[in-house]
Amino acid sequence: MLAKLFKFHGGVKPDSRKTASTQRPIAPLPLAPQLVVPLHQSIGGTPRPMVAAGERVLKGQPIGAAEGPVSAAVHAPTSGIVRAIEERTMPHPSGLAAACVVIESDGEDRWIEREPIPWQSMPGDELRDFLRDAGVVGLGGATFPSHIKLRPGDKPTHTLVLNGAECEPFITCDDMLMRERAGEIVRGALIMARMLRVERVLIGIEDNKPEAIAAMREAAREGVEVVAIPTLYPAGGEKQLLRVLTGVEVAAGRRPVEFGLQCFNVGTAYRVARAIDHAEPLISRIVTVAGNVEAPGNFEVAIGTPIDALLAAGKPLPGTDRILMGGPMMGFALPTTTAPVVKGTNCILVGDPTLLPPPPPEMACIRCGTCAQHCPADLQPFELYWYGRAHNFGKAQEYHLFDCIECGCCSYVCPSNIPLVDYFRYTKGEIWAREREKSAADSARERFEARNERQEREKREKAEKLAAKAAATRQKLADKEDAGDAPAAPATSPAEEAKKALIAAALERAKQQKSQVRPRNTDNLSADKLAEIDEIEARRTQPPGATIEPPESK
Amino acid sequence: MSHSPYLRQARSVRQIMLHVLIALLPGVLAWSWQFGVGVLVQLGLATVTAVAAEALMLRLRGRPVAMYVGDLSAVVTAWLIALTLPSIAPWWIVVVATLTAIVVAKHLYGGLGQNPFNPAMVAFCTMIVAFPALMSQWPAAGLDVSHQLDLIFGGHRQLDAITAATPLDALRTGLREGGADARVAEIMQGSAFGAVGGAGWEWVVAGFGLGGLYLLWQRVITWHLPLAFLATMAAISLLLWGMHPERFASPLLHLASGGTMLAAFFIVTDPVSGATTPRGKLVFAGGVAFIAYMIRSFGNYPDGIAFAVLLMNICVPLIDMNTQPAVFGHKRGSR
Amino acid sequence: MLEALLVMAGIALVLGAGLGYAAIRFKVQGDPLVDKIDAILPQTQCGQCGFPGCRPYANAIADGDADINQCPPGGDEGVRKLADLLGREYKPLNEEHGVEKPKCVAIIDEQTCIGCTLCIQACPVDAIVGAAKQMHTVVEAECTGCELCIAPCPVDCITMEPIPETVQNWKWKYPTIPISRAA
């Protein structure tokens, strides 16, 4: 049966260059002597380490537990000894470091005790927790913890979509996975379909992968449909693929599940099957090595393997000027190749100036609109560029900057060679930073106000107590002396005094602040300050409930 | 270090401009075949002036000269100027027009990409306001070369014998002189008119039309602008002609004369000063056609395209802002 | 001529009166301007502006008692935003009040802390937790970096540390063209 296909706006057709790395089967990469497993490998909370330096770990043993509602566990990719938990350079465009578990392999590759789980009889929540603890995350690039997406929505989900489009040039890891392990992908899909209670599974594959389509069709079961979709970058974008396969345009800021759809990468489906059938956590993945290399191909690599080890297998040729992680459209140049392979690593692309030519100089935008014609999100990139450059962030947001999926189509076609996406990434980062600052400021304001209120209240209560006490004393005195004029006015006076003292103290603090270059604090304190400290000390040493006199006016 | 995407498959600005120049060729050839080589001289003059002015301005503004001169945008502007001026206008008109376009309309506004007005049209309007007489003398078909050169470079201008009005001009004059009795059909018996449009001009128009198809085929322009322009022009003229065939020229005359084809494919399609969104393009080109028709038929100038373009240029930010296409995920029905 | 002038003047008068009336009639209750100013201020509550907190400074700006360039934590951008909001001329930060510094958080050296609670009382946003005679610590997420807790500490155990750049808060830089290719 041929499903009706839909179109998304724009897109580009870069040369796919996938044949070189599909010439040989997926090969396991030999285990590296030292593996560096970053704790933070998925969107969400950073897992908390469960092992300590010097500890012995087995293959598949959890070393980081999921932290917070959105998070997934990480595991030891092989058996060995934890050498350290320390900051190591991450495979990230920033080149910054983050906490990693460094494991020295003992060469035995000994598994932890495993047993398949009775998933069919398990309650959904337990099964999802199992997947979370197996560290299963989306392998299409976003590394979103899968268990969250497997919770059935409020509305019933009707279609599960597997993304086998793999639209970026050079990358073939999903292609090879589908060719070689179609059965397990379909199995994973059926498990997920059952968890989501959906009847229909669509597997979208770009029509430039006939072998993968054939293999998947072979493996497909009842209710699973393999659909060849036209090759057009970025057909593998989640919302674009859903649009092509189902015609549904998932609204901005909403999730597919709200439209009765759910989408996973084929690699994720494979990992789900492995986790459930073999209790095998996500400790390895398939990575394409392509580009300017002698031996392009796909490798099954343990997470944490240094990228250098992958490069050694691919053998870069002379002329190499950079190593990318990801494809040429959305990948990034690795600051260092000592960084480890992580769950989100799909491709190591070895670049040279002919494969990835250096960009020609940026010229002025001529408002030709070519970028808009190719934008799969129907944006007006040149307007976004304009406002981003002018730091007019509000306008950029009005023009839907945050609907940009950073696919790079606009930069790809711009006749003026403007690195549009660079501007968008910059603008987004700035806006995020401002929002963070804004919410921090809001919370600071709230806390400040709460504190002021509390102080006011305390002061008031103290003053009231004092007044009551004073009144009582006077009453006593009056009783003694039989004099009749009970005072009412003084009730406010101690409060005022206290306020004055506080203001004086605050002023003093401010003064101090201005002149506070001197590091010592105690020896240049004024008498007031010392008095204040004494007062606090006194209050501290008083048994609770006792009151002390407010400082007298000065 | 540069960032993704690391691949590009863009046509450079230079390539785009080259396509435009190529597309102009058929019209230019038809022109020089019908009206002599004066137009080629003007093209040369304008090109040299434009390139020199562009280089000078870039140097003054501290921009990379070779890179921006190499984008050929100045040459395209120059050609458009030369093709809108009468091909027997004196040389200094061409030079002044080109300087106006490049220096004032382009660089004083910030250079390529920043100019709110179409430079060629700014130049044309300045000239027609400043030198109305010189700007309305067009060569009669078959004027010989030496005569033309003499007119361009020589001092004295003995005109009546050798110049002719453009068809639109002839129509306007005829209607005005004839008063209430004038009939379009009779005026069109005159020598300025050919089978469908102006004598000789039909070929030029066909040439530009051909070039326009080339641009469409090469995807340098999209169909929105030319179609909206031509369709609007045809629609209004059809309407008025249908009501008063004796007072208004037929749509055919309007489409096949004046700068209609040149404007449809080469002038309203200027990306920088025009609207950019698909719907905005329709509005923009339709607006130009409407205003141009009004000026042609009711105004004081024989052809109003240039003024119409400038007027619509002013509205571009407004048009673009109000014709934003729905962004993915914000469309109706995707809620 | 005179007539025209008179007419113009008359129109101006009428319009002016109308506007004046509208301004009084439709005056918004409360003072949204102060809120708007306060929203721009960074809420560090450090007092460097010379006022005991951001809100008082906002009030002072709104009343015209303070200039817009007195808040160092808000920095240049803050001054620009204020200038924008109030339609005033931008002016550089007044050095008297301090200079813009990278954002920091306070760290208490837990070995040295004697638990005197002085910093707790100084902290405008209750970002320090601890009890008398017990070790105190700063809740980094809440600390505004105001430095008010440094001065009161009798044993000098509080230091300001710049917030480190991490993979999570790292930002893409403004696109620049390499020099070698700019020509």
Ligand code: SF4
């Ligand atoms: S493609 Fe480039 S030059 Fe054309 S409008 Fe977009 S940003 Fe401007």
Ligand code: SF4
């Ligand atoms: S990077 Fe953003 S703006 Fe550019 S084409 Fe892709 S979605 Fe559109």
Ligand code: SF4
């Ligand atoms: S100087 Fe400090 S207290 Fe004053 S406004 Fe700025 S952050 Fe707030």
Ligand code: SF4
């Ligand atoms: S902990 Fe110190 S620096 Fe941080 S907000 Fe409190 S007083 Fe200011």
